[in-house]
Amino acid sequence: MHNKKLTKSISTGSLVALGISITSLYADVNAAADDAFETKELSQKQSQQQPDKKIMEGKCGEGRCGGNMQLDMKGMVMYENKDTLPKDCTEISEDITIEVKAGVEHAKPYPGTVFGFDKHQWQAKPCSRITVEFTNDDDIRHQWMIHGLPKYLYPEGMFHIEVNGKGKKTGTFIVPSSHFTYLVHCDIAQHVEKGMKAQLKVGNGRGDLPSIPGISAPKFADRFPKK
């Protein structure tokens, strides 16, 4: 009771400004970044009134479609973009290839996780063209999904490779010029939470995302038993 009153009086006291700055650290970096992209890109799109012809925006039900999708029994590559430059790029700065493996065996180095990528961070120059060679070592589905890309080029701001069981699929996308840290994950329920989270830093990036195995601490950590 006494402690509560104490902390309360402090919070209402001289530390309010400091408190605000610290609390803002808790804001979701990704969500904020995505919003920034959305408003920017939307206004550009509205002013143009002529969306890029390469993008087909089909009518969708509860499935995700529109844009280009290569779907077969072995998986899919969604919203691949090999040659349309983002508006803020004049040319492709470099071509790089990322090789990623996914599966339960890759979670082993990180105790308490179950699903894993073999790498959790990649670096690319602004305006680079990135080819992802995604290998699934499990018998179930896994995804390499990146978020926060400009929505006028990539529906929902994402590029996505899904491999259905053991195998490999390759896809390519081009990043814009801004320095940014993009979220990469597998969006099958609990796969990101249990280890399949990574980041792509373009240019200087914009800090580390939380909860990446081997890279950053979780925002909401487990409570382990005390010795």
Add this chain to the structure above:
Amino acid sequence: MRHHRLPFYIFTLLLLPSISLAEFPTAPATEETFLGLVEPFCPETVDPTWRKQQLIEDVSIAPSPVCNPDNPYNIAAFVKGTNNVSMATMMQTQLSPDTLIKTNDIDGDGDPDEIHIRLEVIELNGFSPDIKEPITTYDIAPGIQPGFWAFAPKSRGMSNESFASTKANPLLRLPSPSIRVEQDDKIIVTLENSHYFPHSIHFHGVDHPFQKENGEGNDGVPQTSNKLTLPGKVFSYELTPRQTGTMVYHCHVQAHTHILMGLIGMFIVEENKPNNWVQTFNIGAGAVRHSSVAVKQDYSQEYDLQYQDIDRELHNLIQQGNDSRLLAKSYNREYNITERAPEYFILNGRSFPYTLRESMVVIKPDEKIKLRVFNAGEQQVALHTHGFKPTATHFDGVKLNPEARIQRDVFTLGPAQRIDLELYAKNDGLNNMGPGIWTFHDHNEAGVTTDGIYPGGHISSVVFESFLGPNGMPKLQGIDVSPFFTKEFYQKKYPIWNLSDENRHYGEITKTAEQKVEETEQDSSDMTQIAILVLQLTLLVATILIFRKNSAKSNA
């Protein structure tokens, strides 16, 4: 001396209350309580065209006039198989191309007889190390999100609705989908374990051999027949069921918790008939929009009704942490089922009032409807239907001798039991008492509550078409139901009868200043906030110290 003092003490004690009563006591005033945000009866996100009768991929899909019907494109794919529908139809679903493969008309009667079914295991309302709230969310009632595991038809793409939303995509929900197959078909069910715990499938009551042709186990029981299907692995079960009926499939790994977490659904074997394309999955159970040939001969409609009860203590364990070792321990070493006490009761994955959006039975006069009722919970269900006396035709999938059929108004189902009921809208005072909105509910009264709040639980209704309004809203003529569509009602913050109680006989009592202070202090005792404050303090002290040190240096 003591003898003299005792009466004095007693007298003083007796006097005390009268002293306190000396001030005339008045009851506290009534406080005005306002409703929270009222959700619409039917969300605007629902596509109204889905309710209509339609033909997709030559599959006739029956109307489903409730607020939130099944996606008809899913149904077309579930009838034809994901290998036999167009890409355009697939794009209206979130199914994987290999979710359901139907081939090989072995007996040459016009329907496929080799059926490959793929199931994934998904978690709903689980933990996230990135956000405070649960992730891949699924609400059973306003603001209520217990953790669940469920089987789901294999899907493609994201489990969440979108990057901007943490809601589960509509294929991922409770209950695990009803699965329908045709008698004598060769069925291969492949479990793709996409979850972080080991799982299996046991076909309860379904005709299946103990071993597959290659000698591998086929009963799904770790102690006797099968190795664990670990995360990332797949396992195929094979069966050619010779007997028909309403049966069950469920996980048999750590069955005492995995079944109750939601890994259980109906497995229905339909009579072998020519041109019998059955609807292999029924997402969220409920109305079957493409019934089998045999069911259509006797009934105009068919509904799957799956009842479950939920012990919050078990279901919330997945929301307490992320580490797979801690979770394995909490589920298998710390949770004690013998101390179980359920708080939530769901019908087809929802509690009242959400049951009214999906699980109402809509009927016309003289219609005969088949209800497959399944108790997938741990408690008994005593199902009572207002306005009707249904007739039991099958117990646990076995057909009753017509002479032995039972007609009554309460049917009791123990755990895992099934009863097939015939609901006959013949207005003769026995089968039916005429048109109306007839509630059906568990008569174990806990079952009609949500964490002890009435009305909740698995209450639903049989509604005559003449009593059905736009967007599947029944033409209710009782009290205003808006409070039931608020989170506050189930958080116990809204007084009972408040909207009918003009004189405020039952309103909220005004809190004293002290009570209010206490409440706000409770709210502010959030661990994150305290952590921030501690951090603030440390930083401030550090800043002051550095400042002092620097100024001392510069002074020197």
